[in-house]
Amino acid sequence: MMQNLAELMDITDALLWQGFAVFVRVSALVSLLPAFGEQSVPARVKLGIALAFTFIIAPAVSAPVQPMQFETVFWIIFTEITAGLILGIGIRLFILALQTAGSIAAQSTSLAQILGGAMAEPVPAMGHILVMGGLALAVMTGLHVRVSEMVILSYQMLPMGQFPSGADVSEWGVDQIRRAFSLAFTLAAPFVVLSVLYNVALGVINKAMPQLMVAFVGAPVITAGGLMLLCLSAPLLLSTWLEALNNFIANPLEPVP
Template sequence: MIGLAQLLPLLSESLWHGFAVFLRVAAITSMLPAFGEQTVPARIKLVLALAFTLIVTPAVAAIPIPVNFGDTTLIILTEIAAGLALGIGIRLFILALQTAGTIAANATSLSQVFGGAGVDPMPAMGYVLIIGGLALAVMTGLHVKAAELIILSYDFMPMGQFTAGSVLSEWGVAQVARAFTLAFTLAAPFIILSVLYNAALGAINKAMPQLMVAFVGAPVITAGGLFLLLVSSPLILSVWVQAMDRFLANPFAAVP
């Protein structure tokens, strides 16, 4: 009984420590690519959050048990806010890939192909890039990098402390800017193809006004877009996963 009485305070502290870590982990997991998709059942997400909690909890410093309701509320709010901020930062890379697919589809006249299917309506090119990107991210150890990110986040976002609003807003704007810059960079080959196609179409139309260049050029741009997707997808996905790896390694580094 004496040993049990000595063990109970330690057990209580460990449970509270795990609960505090779970708050941040669950918020990040809900936004994590592949693991936090809308098609993943809620029970699977809960199991994943608990698994990440078991991995992260021993690696972070212990926190004191709150003595009143105010301390508990502060822990809950700060941990959820920190987890959502980091989770949204990671989720922006999926937005970048989706935007790149939309830009590429619009540039190659393929935006209406299967545009309404799935949870998030987007062109078929977007689906191809996102599914390929998620598969590549998981194959390269996304779960390990995510666990390392969560552990690293306690150095930048200490438990029980709100990050300054000015710092968080500046960081968020930089992440959004990087996401759209990355999207345009990934879609650059398709934009160049579209410019060349329209320039050639204009020259042909000027030389032969009687020719219906739109009927002749439509199959060309469609076939060219599909061929370019086949050729450039490995490079696009490798650039994308490298950018996400840099973020996961140091989410608060200066945006290049």
């Protein structure tokens, strides 16, 4: 009887040690995860989400090879938080891309000051619309499932208990920032083109009729044109953004071409 209890205690300790190691990485990731880790989400809800992800991911992950000791616990916490933050920052940069695209589009169409404080992070109305639409679309298409798969596969690229190379992480980070801003400029390109055409047409009209106050005539035109363009292009922009996000989640540490 005592031998069976001892074996049961060993199995329980191993499961708790494995679950703790997975929870540390998952909790760091959830704190930066789009939709689940937003500032408006209460901390208790984030804790529940991290526990739910842990229950899903832990059975598919090998237990730590290091024994459960005082020094090992601190090392696991340090390395797993680092790995979770790396993955979380990589995904969070896609939200930055949407915010940047919205800011560029709003500045191009004279809509930068409308509803600027609607989010926890002050962004123009276009950025708010794109971010909310992108978050809703990502969650509706199974963001939680893809993130679970990403975390399970991340243990092959970022093994448990091993600190990643600083040179590799810095190179990867520069590539992700470059991809985020490239994606933002790509998404905002229609609005920039509209702004250029508007300003060229305004200059031609002003040259032809200097007495006409073209600014008062053209301001409503660029505002209405920007809103109409947003209505027409938002589905394509968000689908392009979602495809880029899914490609990153499928292989988060792949070098950017």
